Amino acid sequence: MKKFITGNHAVAEAVRLCRTQIVAAYPITPQTPIYEKLSDWEAAGELGGIMMRTESEHSAMAACLSASLAGVRAFTATSSQGLALMHEMLHFASGCRAPVVMACVNRTLAAPWAFWSDQTDSLSQRDTGWIQIYCEDNQEVFDSVIQAFRIAEGVLLPCMVVLEANYISHFMEPIEVPEQEQTDRFLPPVKIPERFDVDNPSFVAPVVSQVQFEAFRHLSYEAMSNALDVIEEVDRDFGDHFGRNYGLVEAVGLDGAELALVTTATITSTARVALAGLREKGHRVGLVKIRVFRPFPTRILREILEPVPRVAVLERNLSLGREGIFCSELKAALVNSEKPHHVQGYLAGMGGTNVDPDLIERVVIDALSRERVSDEPIWMMEKK
Amino acid sequence: MVVKAQSRPAEVLRPGHAGCPGCGHAMGMRMVLRALGNRAVVVVVPSCVAVISGPYPYAALNVPMFHSAFEIAAPTAAGISQALKIQGKDDIPVLAFAGDGGTFDIGLQSLSGAADRNEDFIYVCMDNEAYMNTGIQVSSATPRYAWTGTSPMGNTRRKKHIMEIMAAHRIPYAATACIGFADDLTAKVKKAKEMRGTRFLHLLSPCPTGWKMEQHLSPKAAVAAVETNIFPLYEIFGGSEYVINYRSKGLPVETYLSLQGRYRHLRPEDVKSIQAETDRNWEELKRRV
Amino acid sequence: MSLPDWLNPEKIIPISRGSTTVFKTGTWSGNRPEHREKTSPCRAACPAGNNIPDALFAASQGNFDDALSAFLEESPLPGVCGSVCYHPCETYCNRDKWDGSVHIRTLERAAADYGNAIPIPLANSGERYPVAVVGSGPAGLSAAYHLARMGHPVSVIEARDEAGGLLRFAIPLYRLPQGVFQKDLKRILSLGISINTGEKVGTKKLEEIRAKSSAVFIASGAQRSIKAEIPGLDLEGVLPGLDFLQKVRRSVLTELPGKVVVIGGGNVAVDAARSARRLGADKVEVVCLEQRGDMPAHEREWSDALEEGILFHYGWGPKRFLGKRSRASRVEFAGCTSVFDSKGRFSPSYEEDESLMLDADWVILAIGQVPDISPYRASPLAERGFVQTDPITLATTWEGVFSGGDFVTGPRSVVEAIAAGKRAALSIHCYTLGKPFSEAEERTLLGDGPGFSIHSFFHPREGWDPKSVVRFEDIESLCLDQEARRSLGRLSPVERTTGFHEVDIPLDLREAVQQAGRCFFCGTCTGCDRCFLYCPEVSLLPPDENCSFYRADDAFCKGCAVCAAVCPRGVMTMGEVK
Known part of the structure; x- marks a missing residue:
């Protein structure tokens, strides 16, 4: 069934179809419509699960992870400050191997106060042990939420589906929404460990020694590494069920390309248009979309970029004192390639400013013509 | 006299835990848990309770339990409680233990949220009146004048009135209890167990280590706190109906203070001021009944 | 997989x-x-060494059978002691330092009233030896009881026509109802003790008994009233105190019209005065040498007497009895300036100028009682003019003959007589077995003594340190409830003096349970x-x-x-x- 809905409502639709049992959330712009939509359904008796309207995102995650440990399917959504407030609990959920799913609507982190898209909030949670999937459009958001539950429950790690403020959260697009039975066939009822069994009592998450801590971290590392395969498998299976899939990364027109433009999220859509035009003009430029950020798809990126001498990374986030975070990650992924790459970082769309095809064209032209690669990112700033 | 065998409730707390000798928390946990029974889920958060609960792979409590983060005893309990209901396990109560720091200070917001939603769990604040687990630092449950590592000249603030805060949430049940009055404590846990919604127990459990007193004095100090009206035993139903459970002997506050090294520096006028404050609080409580 | x-x-x-x-x-x-x-201070203070904590705990649980059984461990006369004992236990009760002592005496009576119990035998693996007991007062009965519990065949010889000694013939009924004593007595006799009444014992008889028995215990009491050399002593209407009390108990005297003067400051004097009051005397006056407060009579008896309208004159000694037609009509007294001499010996001195003249239709002379050793004049017992015993073993100088109670000490309390009987029983047991009594005593001494536990000698109580007495400081007083000692029900003075009804109203069952619950059960x-x-x-x-x-x-x-x-x-x- 086609529905013409916002990205936020796409998230809500997916959460409902996944028979999510507990939703604990706290309002924050621009995530709030997810929370409201689910509340509407709960009020109408159409949600299936229950809502916990916690007094903070921190408590929302506390409730989600403990409910998840009890064995139920739990979801939350947040943005920006809310995500930052949750930070402690993100580590905790991952450390407890609680397969909680979250929708994170990217928004700038204060200060200064603003409400628009910026990926730095979710990327700041890079090391919390969450799987992160960055989505390009409403359909992908919808599909990724459904996939996220199977991935999370399959590897027992929490999973974050990331969508951008405004560009996705509040933009309406037609999306394909499957029937409940169809979804159920792809995502079976929750079957995760029930940790609190009165007939077989145990103490979950006691204090451990140094050596024990190290061993548990290693198991989490293995889980995260293996998650790459699981994500791919789930994505393939999703394709079999619904006729759409996304991969860990997506490569477009890399054959014989002199330059690969690497993007994530909504910039990708714009880049598709800009690059089509550039290729028509004879520029040998391909596109690489990184969809899964954690675990980082190092092997596959190295493989597809192997024949491409120049790489430009265009992104809407910043690690102050370094560069765009995807850029750093990609450089690290390529550092052991046989042939060296020229990787140039570009920052654009920061604070939610528009990244139009023209800007992308300028980036590509710069990257192709540049004699020396700069270690500093190049700011493609909007003129005031 | 030959003592006849008597039937006793099963113990949930096990020996071998890491509590200090004479630990009031261990006594309180033991009393609470044997009244609760082991068909329940227990949440602990960083505090001496968590230390007592045992290091991996050992557990001091024979009950399913979870060691959650410091400030989220209440939402953790709420999450588990909701999950159990979804799974059809409505008969399994969830009980959270948090220290005074985890309740009065860092956990107050999340407790307030859960209490406001009237989430279904029993919350036991194990109050030893300072951050003991981190080595005795002042909390908002530390009484005025009390020494701690971060109030070396004596605490300058009054103890926060947590019971009134909880009463203001209009939760079904809030009660004070202490390890010196075991029957009262047991009865309150059992009463709470039969109720639904957020139930709050403010449990005073003296800490020989942090209060600078001899190891055997925890129960005595608890009794003295009650008998001097420093810590009256009462219940609040629905946030407004107050019931005083025990008419104390109204002993002078020195009876309580003199047991503890943390008050050793008190001047006579300090004692007088504590007495006056205690009397005021007691009169105020009586007015509410 | x-x-x-x-x-x-x-x-x-x-x-x-x-x-x-x-x-x-x-x-x-x-x-x-x-x-x-450990030992409770009440028990350490009880001459009989009564197991008060165990008894009161059972009572507090409503189990008066076990309460009685606990009292019977050390004493055969819980009903009697529960009625008449001067209860040093209550004086030393730790609760006295808190909110008033426990009503121990009254609870002992409640145990006797409401409980049924068979005395626990004192497991004696040794041989059985026949023992004779002379006298069936509290000391004699106590010795017989404990010896019988050990399995020794005991025969008691009693001069009077009924057993009981002063319990039967002296203590007024308003203090000790007949039924209470009889119940105790019946229980004692149920152990198979034979009592030969109406049989007087003198030197010759004693020799016979001695030959047939392994040991003899003489507990003939102090029954000879002291007769001062006072002019007019032989006037009609002048009666020795004990004789008077006996006549009342035997219902020989059923009324006493006119004015009564009782001479003496001890318990017998007060008993006599209060009995006289109950027999309808118009006026009863007690005259004693001592000043108020120095009287040997128990405070309670004295105050009861005051309530009953009895007048007291302190500091007077009888000078002469005056009579009309050979019947007493007046008594003249001289002022007494001191009762004892500088060495503390009884030797009253008088101020002859001061005199008191009282009208008296009856004069009851209760100035003391002494043992009557005259029947043994020709025996080694009377060598020194009094019966000399080893204070620990109660052995006399005559091999195999033991003696104790008032017969040795002069008038003391019932409970001390019971204690002496118990001491004699264990001492005789050790004697017959040829074992030193001192070791037995040492093992069972309560606190510093002299009370000891005969029961625990035969049934050692594991984990008990009898010498260690619990002090009030040993109890965590913060944890104690406040429940002040209540005054118990008593007849009003008017109700009392219309007859010989018991003055103290026994506790009802519910009250007894409640009062027993006040006990701290120190050391138990x-x-x-x-x-x-x-x-x-x-x-x-x-x-x-x-x-x-x-x-x-x-x-x-x-x-x-x-x-x-x-x-x-x-x-x-x-x-x-x-």
Whole structure:
């Protein structure tokens, strides 16, 4: 069934179809419509699960992870400050191997106060042990939420589906929404460990020694590494069920390309248009979309970029004192390639400013013509 | 006299835990848990309770339990409680233990949220009146004048009135209890167990280590706190109906203070001021009944 | 298919399934609690060594059979003591330092009234030896009772026509109802003791008895009233105190019209005065040498007498009895300036100028009683003019003959007589077996003595330190309830003097349970479980099939001493790891 809905409502639709049992959330712009939509359904008796309207995102995650440990399917959504407030609990959920799913609507982190898209909030949670999937459009958001539950429950790690403020959260697009039975066939009822069994009592998450801590971290590392395969498998299976899939990364027109433009999220859509035009003009430029950020798809990126001498990374986030975070990650992924790459970082769309095809064209032209690669990112700033 | 065998409730707390000798928390946990029974889920958060609960792979409590983060005893309990209901396990109560720091200070917001939603769990604040687990630092449950590592000249603030805060949430049940009055404590846990919604127990459990007193004095100090009206035993139903459970002997506050090294520096006028404050609080409580 | 470790729910996060009992925290400290029962101060103060805590605990549980059984461990006369004892137990009761002592005496009576119990035999593996007891007062009955419990055949010889001595023939009924004594007596006799009444014993008879018995205990009491050399002593209407009381008990005297003057300041004098009041005397006056407050009579008896309208004149000694037609009509007294001489001997001195003249239709002379050793004049017993005994063994100078009670000490209390009888019983038992009594006594001495526990000699009480007496300071007073001692029901003075009804109204059952519940049960574990419950280590083991004590689990006890601190009985005591 086609529905013409916002990205936020796409998230809500997916959460409902996944028979999510507990939703604990706290309002924050621009995530709030997810929370409201689910509340509407709960009020109408159409949600299936229950809502916990916690007094903070921190408590929302506390409730989600403990409910998840009890064995139920739990979801939350947040943005920006809310995500930052949750930070402690993100580590905790991952450390407890609680397969909680979250929708994170990217928004700038204060200060200064603003409400628009910026990926730095979710990327700041890079090391919390969450799987992160960055989505390009409403359909992908919808599909990724459904996939996220199977991935999370399959590897027992929490999973974050990331969508951008405004560009996705509040933009309406037609999306394909499957029937409940169809979804159920792809995502079976929750079957995760029930940790609190009165007939077989145990103490979950006691204090451990140094050596024990190290061993548990290693198991989490293995889980995260293996998650790459699981994500791919789930994505393939999703394709079999619904006729759409996304991969860990997506490569477009890399054959014989002199330059690969690497993007994530909504910039990708714009880049598709800009690059089509550039290729028509004879520029040998391909596109690489990184969809899964954690675990980082190092092997596959190295493989597809192997024949491409120049790489430009265009992104809407910043690690102050370094560069765009995807850029750093990609450089690290390529550092052991046989042939060296020229990787140039570009920052654009920061604070939610528009990244139009023209800007992308300028980036590509710069990257192709540049004699020396700069270690500093190049700011493609909007003129005031 | 030959003592006849008597039937006793099963113990949930096990020996071998890491509590200090004479630990009031261990006594309180033991009393609470044997009244609760082991068909329940227990949440602990960083505090001496968590230390007592045992290091991996050992557990001091024979009950399913979870060691959650410091400030989220209440939402953790709420999450588990909701999950159990979804799974059809409505008969399994969830009980959270948090220290005074985890309740009065860092956990107050999340407790307030859960209490406001009237989430279904029993919350036991194990109050030893300072951050003991981190080595005795002042909390908002530390009484005025009390020494701690971060109030070396004596605490300058009054103890926060947590019971009134909880009463203001209009939760079904809030009660004070202490390890010196075991029957009262047991009865309150059992009463709470039969109720639904957020139930709050403010449990005073003296800490020989942090209060600078001899190891055997925890129960005595608890009794003295009650008998001097420093810590009256009462219940609040629905946030407004107050019931005083025990008419104390109204002993002078020195009876309580003199047991503890943390008050050793008190001047006579300090004692007088504590007495006056205690009397005021007691009169105020009586007015509410 | 087995899951990889990184996905195995049991392995991916720390889940404790083991028990902290792997940590032997007992190594943290060498201090350990010990369950050491001690002696209550009431028991230490009781000459008979009554097991008060056990008895009162049973009573507090509504179990008066066990309460009576506990009293019967040391004394055959709980009904009697429960009625007439001067109760030093209550004076030393730890609760007296809190909110008033426990009504121990009255509760002993309640046990006798409401309980049924057969005295527990004193397990005696030795041989049985026939023992004769002369006198069936409290001392004689006590000795006979305990010897019979040990299995020795006992025969009692009583000069009067009925057993009981002063219990039967002296103590007024308003203090000791006949039924109460009879119930005690019946229980004693149920042990198979034979009593030959109406048989007087003198030197010759004693020799006969001695030949047939392994030992003899003489407890003939102090029954000879002292007759002062006072002019007019032989006037009609002048009666010795004990004779008067006996006549009243035998209903020989049923009324006493006119004015009565009682001379003497002791209990017999007060008993006589109060009896006279009940016989309808118009006026009863008691005259004694001592000043008020120095009278040997018990305070309570004296104040009761005052309430009943009896007048007291202090500091007067009788000078002469005046009569009309050979019948007493007046008594003249001289002022007494001191009762004892500088060496503390009885030697009153008078101020002859001061005199008091009282009208008297009856004069009751109760100035003291002494043992009558005249029947034994020709025996080794009377060599010194009085019966000399070893104060520990009660052995006389005559081999095989023991003596005790008022016959040796002069008039004392009922409970002291009972104590003497008990002492004689164990002493005789040891004598017949050829074992030293001192060792037996040493093992069972309560506190500093002289009371001891005969019961525990035969049934050793494990974990009990009889010499250690619980002080009030040993009890955590913060944990004690406030429940002040209540004054008990008594007849009004008007109700009392219309007859010989018992003055103290016995406790009803509910009240008895309640009053017994006030007992601290000092030194006696009542299984309250506080030590167990308060143990923060869950390592204090409660009594079970294999062990009747609370004890620390050495593996885990951290020696914090909380159990000792919360013990309301002073039983749990800190010691060291054994």
